[in-house]
Amino acid sequence: MSLDKEQVQHIAMLARLRLADDEFAETVDKLSRIVDFVDQLSAAPTADVVPMAHPLNQTQRLRPDAVTEADDRDHIQENAPETADGLYLVPRVIE
Secondary structure (H helix, E strand, O other), X not given: OOOOHHHHHHHHHHOOOOOOHHHHHHHHXXXXXXXXXXXXXXXXXXXXXXXXXXXXXXXXXXXXXOOOOOOOHHHHHHHOOOEEOOEEOOOOOOO
């Protein structure tokens, strides 16, 4: 799939890129080659490939789910201008 100058201008606008007029030809060529490469990748047969999160058969080492710090919420909230039921009260910003 080949991109044209209007598509690259639209992509540049969405990406907030400022391209000079002399840069468009090179940018169109580079982006077209990237899109062509992605098309090649999408054509690869992947029907029998098992999805995986990691190429090695490993499991994540997890730490025990235990509380390690004391609950100092009341002490910390002493400095807050307003609190109620353990929550910080803030001015309304969305109407």
